[in-house]
Amino acid sequence: MEKEKVLSGIYLKAVLPLLEEVVEYDETAAKLIRKWKASVMFHVSDGPAVTLKFRKGKVEVVPGKVALPTIAMWFTSAEKLNRMFAGENVIPVVWKGIRHVLLLKRFTQLTDRLNYYMQPTEEVVKDPKDKVFVVKLLMLAALRGAIEVAENDPHMAEIAETIPSGTIQMRILEGGSSAYVIQGEEGLSYGLGEAPVAPDAIMEFKNPDVALGVFQGTTDSMAALGAGDIRIRGLIPMVDNFNALLDGLTKYLDQ
Amino acid sequence: MALYKYDKSQELFKRATQLIPGGIYGHFTPALTVPGAFPYYAARGEGPRYWDVDGNEFIDYMCAYGPMVIGHNNPNVQKAVKEQMEFGSTFNHPGEVMIKLAEKLTGLIKIADWAVFAKNGADVCTWATMVAREYTGKPKILMAKGGYHGTHAWCTPGHGGLIEEDRRNIHMIEYNNIDSVRQMVEKYKGQVAGIILTPYHHPTFVDSQLPVDGWWKGVREICDSEGMLLICDDVRAGFRLSLGGSHEYFGFEPDIACYCKAIGNGYAISAAVGKDEFKSAAGKVFLTGSYWAGALEMAAAMATIKELEDTDGVAKMLSFGSKLKEGLESTARSHGLQYKVTGPPSIPFCRFANENNLFRNQLFCGEATKRGAFFHPTHNWFISAAHTDKEFNDTMEIADQAFAIVKKEFGS
Numbered sequence: 001m002e003k004e005k006v007l008s009g010i011y012l013k014a015v016l017p018l019l020e021e022v023v024e025y026d027e028t029a030a031k032l033i034r035k036w037k038a039s040v041m042f043h044v045s046d047g048p049a050v051t052l053k054f055r056k057g058k059v060e061v062v063p064g065k066v067a068l069p070t071i072a073m074w075f076t077s078a079e080k081l082n083r084m085f086a087g088e089n090v091i092p093v094v095w096k097g098i099r100h101v102l103l104l105k106r107f108t109q110l111t112d113r114l115n116y117y118m119q120p121t122e123e124v125v126k127d128p129k130d131k132v133f134v135v136k137l138l139m140l141a142a143l144r145g146a147i148e149v150a151e152n153d154p155h156m157a158e159i160a161e162t163i164p165s166g167t168i169q170m171r172i173l174e175g176g177s178s179a180y181v182i183q184g185e186e187g188l189s190y191g192l193g194e195a196p197v198a199p200d201a202i203m204e205f206k207n208p209d210v211a212l213g214v215f216q217g218t219t220d221s222m223a224a225l226g227a228g229d230i231r232i233r234g235l236i237p238m239v240d241n242f243n244a245l246l247d248g249l250t251k252y253l254d255q
Numbered sequence: 256m257a258l259y260k261y262d263k264s265q266e267l268f269k270r271a272t273q274l275i276p277g278g279i280y281g282h283f284t285p286a287l288t289v290p291g292a293f294p295y296y297a298a299r300g301e302g303p304r305y306w307d308v309d310g311n312e313f314i315d316y317m318c319a320y321g322p323m324v325i326g327h328n329n330p331n332v333q334k335a336v337k338e339q340m341e342f343g344s345t346f347n348h349p350g351e352v353m354i355k356l357a358e359k360l361t362g363l364i365k366i367a368d369w370a371v372f373a374k375n376g377a378d379v380c381t382w383a384t385m386v387a388r389e390y391t392g393k394p395k396i397l398m399a400k401g402g403y404h405g406t407h408a409w410c411t412p413g414h415g416g417l418i419e420e421d422r423r424n425i426h427m428i429e430y431n432n433i434d435s436v437r438q439m440v441e442k443y444k445g446q447v448a449g450i451i452l453t454p455y456h457h458p459t460f461v462d463s464q465l466p467v468d469g470w471w472k473g474v475r476e477i478c479d480s481e482g483m484l485l486i487c488d489d490v491r492a493g494f495r496l497s498l499g500g501s502h503e504y505f506g507f508e509p510d511i512a513c514y515c516k517a518i519g520n521g522y523a524i525s526a527a528v529g530k531d532e533f534k535s536a537a538g539k540v541f542l543t544g545s546y547w548a549g550a551l552e553m554a555a556a557m558a559t560i561k562e563l564e565d566t567d568g569v570a571k572m573l574s575f576g577s578k579l580k581e582g583l584e585s586t587a588r589s590h591g592l593q594y595k596v597t598g599p600p601s602i603p604f605c606r607f608a609n610e611n612n613l614f615r616n617q618l619f620c621g622e623a624t625k626r627g628a629f630f631h632p633t634h635n636w637f638i639s640a641a642h643t644d645k646e647f648n649d650t651m652e653i654a655d656q657a658f659a660i661v662k663k664e665f666g667s
Contacts, residue, residue, distance in 0.1 A: 159414060166612065200612040222277030226268050226285035226295065234612040236287065236633060237460055244414040 006152045007252045008078035009048045011085040014144035015118070016042070016050060017061035018137050022114050024058070025133050029113040032106055033059060038070035040107060047078045071100050071107075125212060128175075135208045136177040138215035139170070143179055143190040146245035149252060150188055156248045160188060163241040166200030174207040181242060201234035217250065256656065258625045259311040264295040267308060281406075282320060287459075287633055292621030300327025302641040305629075313629040314646045314653075318637040321491055321516030324572075325562050326641025332520045335558035336551050349548035356553045359560055360528055364500045366508055367528030369537065373547050376490030376515035377405020379527040380451060382542050383511045384409070386529070387449030387484040390536035395443050397450040397483075399430035401458030404451055404488050430456040431464055433473035440481055449484035449510075450474065454492050454501035455599065460613065460633050462606070463598030471507030478510070484533065487512040490525070494518065495572055495601040495637070498563060500528075504599075511537075516637075520562075522555035568640030569601070575642045576600025582651050590658040591667060604635040607661075615661050622657035 023029045036054035043049040049065045073092040075081040084090040094104070116124065117134050118141070125131040150160035163183045171178040180195035181188060205211035210229045213219030221243075224230045232239050268285075272278040278295075279285060285295060294307035303326050305315050315323065325332070339352070357370040373379050381404075384396045396409070404410040408421040426443065429435040430452070440447055452474065456464040478485040487509035489501045494517035496504035502512060510533055515525035523546070529537060546552075563569060580596040580603060587594030592615075593608035607615040613632055620632035628650045630636065 155419060220272060220277060222280070222284060222286060223268075223272035226278045226290055227265070227272070228290050231290065232286065233289075233617055234614050235460065236613075241414075247414065 002153075003252070004078040004082055005044070005047045006149060008044050008075075008081045009148050009152055010145045010249065010252055011081065012042055012044075012048045012050045013063060013148050014141050015085070015114075016052070017144065018118070018141060019052065019059050019110065019114055020061055021133075021137060021140065022117060023110075026113050026117070029110055030057060032110050032113075033057060036103070036106075038100070038103060039066055039068075040103075041065055041069035041072045042075070042081070043072065044075045044078045044081050047075075047081075071103060128208075131208050131212065132172075132176055135172060135211045135215065139172070139177060139179055139211065140192070142215060142246055142249065143181060145249040145253075146242065147181075147188045147190060149248045150245050153248060156245055159241055159244045159248070162237070163188070164200070164235055164238050166235060166238060167195045167197055168201045168203060168238050168242060169195050169199035170203045170205075172205045172208055172211045176205065176208045176211060183238070199234065201232065201236065201238040203239050204231045206230070256626050256653075259294070259309070259627070261291075261294050261307070261309055261311070263308040268295045282634075287631075289617050289621035289624075289632060293624050293629075302326040302328070303639055303643070303646050311627070313624070313627055314642075314650055315639070316629050316636040316650075317631055317634070318639045319521060320634070321637045322519065322521045323637075323639055324494060324517035325520050325559060325566075325568055326639050327521070329520055329559075329562065329641075331562050332522075332555050332558045335554045336522065339550050339554035342550070344551045345546055345549050350550040350553070352550050352553040352557065353548060356526075356556055359557060360514075360526060363498050363560070364512065364528050365503065366500070366510075366512065366530055368531035369534045370526055370528045371537065371542055372553070373525045373527075373542065374523045374544060374552075375405065376488070376513060376525050377407050377410075378544070378547075379513040379515065379525045380404040380486070380488050380490065381407045381409070382540060383484075383486045383513055383527050383529075384449065384451060385540045386511060386533060386537050387486060389540050390484060390533055391448040391482060393446050393448040393483075394424045395426060395447045396424060397426050397428050397436065397439055397447060399452055399456060400427045401456065401461070402430070402451075402453060402488075403458070403491075405490075431467045431470050433470060433477075436474060436477055440477055440483070447481060447483050449486055450478065451486040451488055453488050454496070454505050457491060457598060457602065457604065457635055459635075461604075461611075462595070463602070463604040463635060465598070466505055466507075471502075471505060475507060484510040486510065489513060490515040491635075492599070492602055494560075494563060495569065496599055498560070498569055517563075518559060519552050519555040520559040522552040524549075524552035524556050526556075563640065566640060571640045572601035572638045572642075573599070575647065576603055576638045578647055579603065579638070579650070582647065583654055586651055586654050587658050589655075590662045592658055592662060593667075594658075598635055601638045602635050603638075605630070609667065615665055618664060619657050619661045622660045623653050626653040626656060628653040628657075 033054050034057050039053045041051040051062050051066045053060045075092050080090050120134050149156040165183050168181045179192050181190045206229045214221050268278050296308040298306050298308045306312050360370045361367040409425050426439050428439050487502050489512050492501040493514040500512050502509050511529040513527045577600040584594050595608040596603045596605050598604045617632040620630035623630045
């Protein structure tokens, strides 16, 4: 089913790459992978694939397959991968590297750390530093996920085409992160930090709390706009139509 | 000049967000203006001015996004409504006033052999497309990219709640590009019931486009040769360019024309008029609503149109708009800024010529609004027949200050 395939792309290309940030920020995660020299490949039959490369205490998530991964996990359907990411007990076909059982176990511990920040308890976001990190992860997942649905869902692709060319700068004020989205000739792309060119639209969240509420879906963003908690300037249709992609992403994640 | 504050507006907005999705939704949403620089709630209006809940007074350049064509609280309109109110408003039947209003519109608008009434522009635009389908037996409707014909699923600019099927038979062409119409008609040969277009192109966020030479002649020819209906959505511009309809102003002849904003001076009424040839099909497309035969609104419409006729209201709006355009552009020039006004004078779209992203315009309009001239930064403005030299002079004083702030912030 096409929807399952799009969702599997979201998990593999928007969520899984967040491990790069997690191992840089989280000591527990960093300790887990400190000595790893391995590559773990995820592959959905007739669908997306990514490979996680662990080297020198870091992880790099690259799109596509590699020739000789340490472990290769093959999912016979996108649905199976999606069920695993949703927390169900799904066993993929480990067609290479089955003997690295310990690594597989530790990999699960690593994804638990990702989950710790992606679905934070109230306790986690009480810590201001952790909260800023959580919001950064959610923002990154949102940007990558929105681009993924724009590229693979035909209806979302139509919406993406209506985003005027240019750059949206997103900022989370009072210590939060910033990121940008570029609508260019080859479609949408994103980056962290300040855009390399003057933006055509700016979206600013008053503080990490406001951004957290919006990304977790607990804040009415239109109400937040009116109250001044979110500020949009410039070419509003850019932000408006990109937000429609974010709404589309939410529908995939909620299904 | 003291800058306005909006404490009460903010307080009400906070209350509203507890119960109303988004606090304020639709085109009134604060998201389209500059939150903090604009009021959210109105209290009263008089002529070309209105007051918000904080007591701030504004020269009104949006006129409720169009409806207030002869100014707020117009005494003649209010009198007509009060007189009708004494007899009641909504009955089991329409009142005689409905026939009088149909007679009035068919008398004013040359192509109009019949008239029907509803409440909003979207009601009559959607209905007109159904009449086109009923008449031709064909499914497809063409519309222009960026065109706005209301909030119904086939044309809403929003994304929420839509399904793929909503627009299966709606196809987009480029306004002012006759080849794009030809190509679409060829692509769906024999399947197109009609084309719905505004008399000139007035999308939000970008310049208005007046029809280029040959555009309307070409559209008319295609409609005639292909057996398609030409529907003019004159909801936004109607009665601000000509009492005969905007098609008369631009010199073309639609088959059906839709009106709303300027008919009732704030009372909820819309209308569609059409040629005799389509009257039978019009009668077959079910058209009704709980309040669509409301007598108060029809009485208001009769009084509004009479006032426009008696005072030469359309000419007043066009004249004031031309003066405003010249005034804003020259005041901007005096600051070394480039301000650009597009669209007809009575419905101007204003922005800085050296930007497309509207940053300067948002600052300019916000600063003007905080000083009492309600300028919208992303939507076309509306002039009323009640705007006078006093409003013009006050506006220029405000604009001068707001341009100075833009100059300081952006330099050019």
